[in-house]
Amino acid sequence: MGNQVARVGNASHRKVESAPAASTGNGNHGVNVTASSIAAVISKSEPDHHNSHTQFFPIENLAKILSHLAHQEAHVNGITKSIFEKYLFPTHPELSERLFTYLHHNAHATTAYISTTAFKQQSEKFLSVMNDQAILENYVKIYSDLKNGGNVTPETLRALLTSCYQLAMESNNTSACLHSQQIINAVVISCxxxxxxxxxxxxxxxxxxxxxxxxxxxxxxxxxxxxxxYRNGKALLSKEQPQPSVDILTPVLEKSDQEFPQVDLLPISYVWLLSCTLPQCYLQTNDSPKDITHALIARRTGSICPKHWTLLYNSGEHGTGANRFLHHVLGYRGPTLLIIRAANLERNEECPTYCVCSAVEWRESHLYWGDEDSMGIQLIPSYKIMEKGPKVLYLNTNIRGYPHGLRFGSDPRSPLISIDESFHSVTIAGAPYRIASLEVWGCGDTKLREKQLEIKKWQVKEAEKQRVVKLSASDWLDHPDRYLLELAGRASYNESNN
Structure with a gap:
């Protein structure tokens, strides 16, 4: 701080001495104008890292507290890894170690600790990155092998995925998922x-x-x-202090009315990874800020969380077949996810699992439909987006002259996923499988689900009305049911009347 003030003072003194005579013509006014212009020139000519701390008061205060604690406990003039972990990330030691190593590496520190000035500079530089792809690349570097060229290995990528997942589960107060390692391994294998x-x-x-x-x-x-x-004082975020609560983009699944085995429902670890992949239309928000400024801040800080995903159809509960699928899915006017689990003949092998994502309402048609947010995702055994784009969905169960069943893929001659008209078998990339289970999750708000249920109630009432049909005697004489009864040996009503 002192050196910087001295530099500015000397520079301004030299600038005033070399100023033209016009600056001294009108005493006070000339001095004020010259001083303001000098300040503008100095602010432009000074490097960013000298003035950047004035924009990050939290980092300035944090660095002072960490440096003081390191001097007290480790007797060093800087910030050590143990202090960084103990007072900032006590519940996430691996994240703390990798982040400190990243800051230490970028500062080119020659000691085991990092100086206070270097810590402020690197922290400010890290926080100043706003581009999403640059942020992602930073975290990949943080979890890479910095000592051996900075390449990424399967172990380091698995560590990154595990940290992201554990943080999501911790913030959502969700118990550990038995399938978490399975879906994390699928990402590593695919990458x-x-x-x-x-x-x-x-x-x-x-x-x-x-x-x-x-x-x-x-x-x-x-x-x-x-x-x-820094708001907690010298204690910072040590284990005695409450940890910050941050909402993560993981929907809280709405439970069904009945209790099902965990294997039959979409695991929460799958939901977490899908929410990291799906377009925003599948991740509805509970309370969207009406003010534009607050909406932009919420979008950047990530405080917007998706609403509940509602289970529309489960083959284990509602039965298997095209009519059961149509009954529970049609009429829901919102984004949906169709989870397909294919039965594997080998017990030790993982069941291939796929997700067909429809951003629009399901419909029966002999044409392909869907918008740009419709996609197909392979979940197991490897995780990847198969295809994304418009006109990739097909559903037909009653139109003659066209293929029956459900299909996904832009090529009608070779669809990526094809379910037969009985909804008992599926063909994935040309390989036939028996369907183990089907699930459909609605990703819209609660109003869409309520409207669908109201439509179904109306359909049931109309069906009840049509079930009771009053026929007159003249209508019964020409009715086809009367002819069928007579063919079956039933006595003619006309003969009994005669």
Whole structure:
């Protein structure tokens, strides 16, 4: 701070001495104008890292507290890894270690600790990144092997995924999911394709294509800690202090009326990864800010959370067949997810699981339909987006002359997923499977579900009315049911009357 003030004073003194005579012509006014112009010139010519701390008062206060604690406990003039972990990320030691190593590496520190000035500079630089792809690449670098060239290995990518998932489950107060390692391994397998090392740019581009919102929750948590921890004083966020609560983009699944085995429902770990992949229309919000400024802030900080996903159809509960599927799915005017689990003959093998995402209402037609947010996702055994775009969905059960069943894929001659008209078997990329279970989840708000249920109630009432038909005697004489009864041996009503 002192050196900077001295530099500014000397520069202004030199500038005033070399100023033209016009600046001294009108005493006070000339001096004021010259001083303001000098300040503008100095502010432009000074490097960003000298003035950046004036824009990040939380980092300035945080660095002072951490430096004081390190001097007290470790007797060093800087910030150590143990202090960084103990007072900022006590519940996430791996995240703390990797983030400190990243800051330490970028500061080119030659000691085990990082100086206070370098910590402020690197923290401010880290927080100043606003581009989503750049943020994603930063976290891939944080979890890469910085000591060996900065490449990403399957283990480091698995560590990144685990940190993101654990933070999401912690913030949503959700118990551990038995399928979490399965879905994390699926992402690793799909990204590496058997390779042992990849560059950070390739991994970040792959994640940006297949699950672009993966690190949103992690970024919000780190930013929240670095910018608000100083408010607790010297204790910061040590274990004695309450940890910050950050909402993560993970929908809270709405439970069905009946209790089902966990294997038959969509695991919460799958929901977490899908919410990192799906377009925004599938992640509805509870309370959207009406003010534009607050809406932009909420979008950047990630405080908008999706609403509940409602279970519309489950083959284990509602029965298997095309008519059961249509009964529970048609009429829901919102985005839906169709989860297809294919039965595997080998017990030890994982059941192939796929997700067909429809951003519009399901319909029966001999034409392909869907908008640009419709997509197909392979969940297990590897995680990836199969195809995305308009006119990739097809559903037909009664129109003659056209294929019957449900299909996904833009090529009608070779669909990626094809369910037969009985809804008992499925063909995936040309390989036939028996369907183990089908689930359809509604991703709209509660009003859409209420409207669908109202339509179904009206249909039931209309069916009851049509079931009771009053026929006159003259109508019965020409009715086809009377002819069928006579063919079956039933006595003629005319003969009994005669």
């Amino acid at each position: 590496f394709h058997g390779k042992t090392s990849l560059s950070t740019s390739y991994v970040s581009n792959w994640i940006g294509q297949h699950c672009p919102r993966l690190v949103y929750g992690l970024q919000r948590y780190v930013v929240h800690v670095l910018t608000t921890a």
